[in-house]
Amino acid sequence: MTVALLDVRDLKVHYDTREGTVRAVDGVDFSLGEGQSLGLAGESGCGKTTAALAIMGLLPSNGRIAAGSIEYGGYDLAKLTDAQLRAFRWRHISIIFQGAMNALNPVRRIGEQIAEPIILHEKVEREVAMGRVGELLELVGIHRERSREYPHEFSGGMRQRVMIAMALACNPKIVIADEPVTALDVMIQAQILELLERLKRDLKLSMILISHDLSVMAETCDTMAIMYAGKTVETGSVRDVYKRPNHPYTKDLIGAFPDIEGPPHLPAYIPGLLPSLIDPPSGCRFHTRCKYAWQRCIDEEPPLDAVGTGHRSACHLNTSERPS
Amino acid sequence: MLRIRILAALGRARTFWAVFRKSRLGMAGLLILVAYLAMALSAPALEAAGLLRDPALINEDAQGNVLNYQPPGAMFAMGSDHIGRDLLSRMWFGSQYTLLIGFISSIFSMGLGTVVGLVSGYAGGWIDEILMRVVDFFLVLPTLILALILAVTLPPPGKVDLWKLIFVVGISLWATTARLVRAQVLSLKERQFVLRARAIGAGDGRIMRKHIFPNAFSLVFAEGILTIAVAILTESFLAFLGLAPDEIITWGKVLQDALLHSALASGLVWWVVMPGFLIVGVVYGFTLLGYALDDIVNPRLRRR
Numbered sequence: 041m042t043v044a045l046l047d048v049r050d051l052k053v054h055y056d057t058r059e060g061t062v063r064a065v066d067g068v069d070f071s072l073g074e075g076q077s078l079g080l081a082g083e084s085g086c087g088k089t090t091a092a093l094a095i096m097g098l099l100p101s102n103g104r105i106a107a108g109s110i111e112y113g114g115y116d117l118a119k120l121t122d123a124q125l126r127a128f129r130w131r132h133i134s135i136i137f138q139g140a141m142n143a144l145n146p147v148r149r150i151g152e153q154i155a156e157p158i159i160l161h162e163k164v165e166r167e168v169a170m171g172r173v174g175e176l177l178e179l180v181g182i183h184r185e186r187s188r189e190y191p192h193e194f195s196g197g198m199r200q201r202v203m204i205a206m207a208l209a210c211n212p213k214i215v216i217a218d219e220p221v222t223a224l225d226v227m228i229q230a231q232i233l234e235l236l237e238r239l240k241r242d243l244k245l246s247m248i249l250i251s252h253d254l255s256v257m258a259e260t261c262d263t264m265a266i267m268y269a270g271k272t273v274e275t276g277s278v279r280d281v282y283k284r285p286n287h288p289y290t291k292d293l294i295g296a297f298p299d300i301e302g303p304p305h306l307p308a309y310i311p312g313l314l315p316s317l318i319d320p321p322s323g324c325r326f327h328t329r330c331k332y333a334w335q336r337c338i339d340e341e342p343p344l345d346a347v348g349t350g351h352r353s354a355c356h357l358n359t360s361e362r363p364s
Numbered sequence: 365m366l367r368i369r370i371l372a373a374l375g376r377a378r379t380f381w382a383v384f385r386k387s388r389l390g391m392a393g394l395l396i397l398v399a400y401l402a403m404a405l406s407a408p409a410l411e412a413a414g415l416l417r418d419p420a421l422i423n424e425d426a427q428g429n430v431l432n433y434q435p436p437g438a439m440f441a442m443g444s445d446h447i448g449r450d451l452l453s454r455m456w457f458g459s460q461y462t463l464l465i466g467f468i469s470s471i472f473s474m475g476l477g478t479v480v481g482l483v484s485g486y487a488g489g490w491i492d493e494i495l496m497r498v499v500d501f502f503l504v505l506p507t508l509i510l511a512l513i514l515a516v517t518l519p520p521p522g523k524v525d526l527w528k529l530i531f532v533v534g535i536s537l538w539a540t541t542a543r544l545v546r547a548q549v550l551s552l553k554e555r556q557f558v559l560r561a562r563a564i565g566a567g568d569g570r571i572m573r574k575h576i577f578p579n580a581f582s583l584v585f586a587e588g589i590l591t592i593a594v595a596i597l598t599e600s601f602l603a604f605l606g607l608a609p610d611e612i613i614t615w616g617k618v619l620q621d622a623l624l625h626s627a628l629a630s631g632l633v634w635w636v637v638m639p640g641f642l643i644v645g646v647v648y649g650f651t652l653l654g655y656a657l658d659d660i661v662n663p664r665l666r667r668r
Contacts, residue, residue: 098563126565135563142556147578156574157564188372206564 044071044111045246046095046133046214051108051118053087053094060318064090064103066270069344069352070263072214077240077247079257079278081293082267085314088250089138091267092216094118095248096135097125112214130157134207136200138219138250143203144191150202151177151187157209176205180235197228204235208243215240216248221256233260254297258282263350266290269315269325272344276351286353288330324356334362383660390656396649404459417450419457419613424448433630442634445618446625454613455638461612462646465530466596472534473595474588477541482572482580484542485549496546502539511536511598515607524607533598537591544587548580582661590654593647600643615639 053065065087072078080088093099095110095117110117117128134157137143145153154176155169162169174184180201191199200220207215217236221229237260240247249261257264258278265275266289274287285291289310298307312329315321321328327337336356344354384390410416417423423431423444434444442452484495502510514532515524524532552558553576561575602608603616604623618639622628627635 096563098559130564137556137560137563139556143560145557145561145575145579147581148574156561156566160565160570206560209564 045074045076045113046072046248047109047111048091048095049109049111051091051094051110052106053090053099053103054106055090055100055103057102057318062317063106063270063320064317065094066317066320067272068108068265068267068270069272070265070275072246072248073262074213074246075240075244076262077249077260079261079264080248080250080267081252081254081257081264083252083293083314085317086267087270087317088252088267089218092135092218092248092250095216096129096133097122098129098135130212131161131210132212133214133216134210134212135216135218136203136207136220139223141191141196141199141223144199146191149188149190150194154187154202154206154209157206161210172209173205176208177202179208179239180205196224197232200224200228200232201235204232204239208239211243212245214246214248216250218250219252220249222251222253229256236260254282254294266293269320270317271325271354273326273355274351274353275344276348276353280348280351284348284351286347286351286358287326287355288332288357289326290353324354332357332362336360380660384656387656387659389652390659393649393652393654393656396645397653400459400463400646400649403456404463407457407460410456411453416456417453419449419453421450422448423450433625433632435632436634442638443632445621445635451618451635451638454618455615455642458613458615458618458639459642459646462596462599462614462616462643465526465533465599465614466592466646466650469530469533469537469599470588470592470595472530473536473538473591474541474584476534477538478545478577478580478584480538481542481545482549482577485546486553486568486572486576492546495542499539499542502536503543507536507594507598508601511602512605512607515602524602525609526612529599529602529608532602533595536598537594541584541587541591545580545584548583549576552576552579586654586658586661589650589657593650593654596643596650597647615643 048068048070051065051068052063055062055064068087068091070078070080080091082088090099090103093103094105097117097120099105105118108118112128112132117125120128144150151170151173154173155166158164158169158172159166170187173187177184177187182198182201182205191202194202220236221232224232233256236247239245249257251257261278263275263277264281265272266281266287267273268289274281274285274290281290282294285294292308292310295308296310310329315325315328323339324330324333324337324342327333330337340356342354342356344352345358347353347358407416411418425431430448431439431444432446432448434440434448436443440450440452442455445451445454480495480499484492505513511532514535515529518528518532558571558575561571566574599608599614600616600619603614604619606620608614608617616639619636622632622635622639
């Protein structure tokens, strides 16, 4: 593995709500190597987006980083003030938001919106910024003349391209793509993923791809981290995680994907629901749904330990036999 | 570049016009308002041409008798008032200040209401709490009562000059706008493009100015047109009660003269009916136009 560019260690993000403290992210570990792409997977509500927002320093007002570190370029982003973070945002780390339809301001031309971070961060003249906008649009496969149009004049896939152009506006090192293809149809998904991959290669970007779609990750990522109820349960190279999954949750998740070559049957599912994040289960969080769980899983939290080279998993099955 | 911008703006204006023309009530409102505007603008020219008398002139006959309380006739198309001034001329000129006060106080009210609504909705927390309690103070009393109290109590006591009148009308109306804008901002600030704006490094001021306000502008504009109607009504009410500067003529003041000199009892119906009709007409015009604009710019009601 290459030197880590971004290193997230035991990150905990809590939201204070009326019902209590929601531990949306409660111990997330992953690292992103230079020029690599990392997939962050897990079912809805497991804290993927919260983790991304924490890295960007964009948590809503009731959210806070309770513990852990986000190392980037010698700084711990988790400890910087909002004003200091502003310097990092977009110039070093940018984000492609979930759902491009809502992330564009409906009453402003897309060119102006792409130019905005350039003007804000590089203090350049409007004309210079608009020139860059043209280049960025062509980079993502949109004719530069269209910079004068409004978001509603673009199709869903095109809007996602606009969002990507915007994310690249200040030449960031890391791009976080939060469900970049979720709302798009399969044909467009493939186009957008291909575009992201090409950009990553050409611009030497590092990327964090957040998705619940493991097949998308298998295609585009180098490493992946599987999250369950706010915790990283398994990390490793895509090959290791996908081909030799260690954690029962990962296995179930992969098992839930239909196999088009096998005999036709309904895909498997994981019974039960994601546990409450206000009052999470003791021990291993997955024990309420895990078919292997025994007493130790309820009493003791399994550590995220190495199970191979660069492959780590948090399951008691790795260190002890299940009593029969 | 500038040329392209102007052309684009013209194009948008043309599209808007095409949609607006289909609204019959809106067109009716616009026609009414154009007539009123023509009245206000033509007054000085008509006077110069000798078609209107000086509205402040006390008319006398050849013997030097004041021609007061004249019924409508060959001499005065709409009669004369208690000191012999031409009522037609007074009403024609009255349109000037009535419209002017309506416009300026509405702009003042919209400006204040928009800024308070934006800050209140965007900032939330205790700032919102304080600003909204101030708004509540202005909302609990009916507009006309509030305007009346303010006109009487604000310094200098007992004297209302033009700017004080405009201030009083504006300050009586801004609270509704503030509420409206705040409600819109509360919904807009949760939209993802605001988060994105924050992510790219935009500060609060810029987000409010460049991202939230443009999305609320069409609403503010339509509300502004409706507010002019209320502003004119409020001003007429104050003038009717004598809370208007002496040097200006408005329809409310003509009505006050009529009231003080028992116009109806003297059978001088025109004196009462005409200013009343003019006030109702202009309010109706602005209301029709305002609702038509609301119809077009309000995305929920839009039928393009």
